[in-house]
Amino acid sequence: MSDREIFEEIATLERLIHEPARLAIMTALSSVEEADFLLLQRLTGLTKGNLSSHLTKLENAELLEIEKSFRGKRTHTNLKLTRKGRKRIETHWKKLDSLRKSAGNK
């Protein structure tokens, strides 16, 4: 891939994943099987409201699944990446890598 193509590709990076909060969410989730809402909130430092809306966005794009269940009497929300989601975040990091490398050795 030429430099031009790499830079051009990065300039049109998928905003959905690239957005800082979601990049953090996706990356955090990619390292584990699953996590719950509160763990994710602690990890990212996001407010509940914003975490919630980011998760909904990722769910709509079918990059993660939101599983609600009961733990004792209260609801419990579990998040996990879909296969699609796992692939996307990997690919995204690869793109970032190649952008960085192409800048490194000129």
Add this chain to the structure above:
Amino acid sequence: MSDREIFEEIATLERLIHEPARLAIMTALSSVEEADFLLLQRLTGLTKGNLSSHLTKLENAELLEIEKSFRGKRTHTNLKLTRKGRKRIETHWKKLDSLRKSAGNK
């Protein structure tokens, strides 16, 4: 740095640099002394309008300098990172790195 801190930091990444188009611009510029408007446009694939406004934003933040001169009879616009800018993009990449790594080995 703990995982929590890393993810939290990434969630609040500097949007100014992180935005795909500007990340491409900054990264491209970081690899050279300077570049002109058109080279940058070719590299990033951005339209003139958008490139222009991104550059202005980066200039306002003092991350790069826009030098206009005459080449023959027509104006010529040259871009180069400031010291500040050079530092910022480096730091940014380091942050991204540590985010990625912290996800890798869990």
Add this chain to the structure above:
DNA sequence: AGTAAATAGTTTGTATTGCAAACCGGTCTG
């Protein structure tokens, strides 16, 4: 000479969206 097209950008308008804050249904605590 006149006009069309290219060069080198800037400005404007709009639709999107990220964030904070308000809200909501429950549960636990004194």
Add this chain to the structure above:
DNA sequence: CAGACCGGTTTGCAATACAAACTATTTACT
């Protein structure tokens, strides 16, 4: 049983990224 806490969702607004329109000069064509 009033208030605090838990686990979120919804709403409202301010910021902004992109496309499209615009400006101004220069070169090419006829």
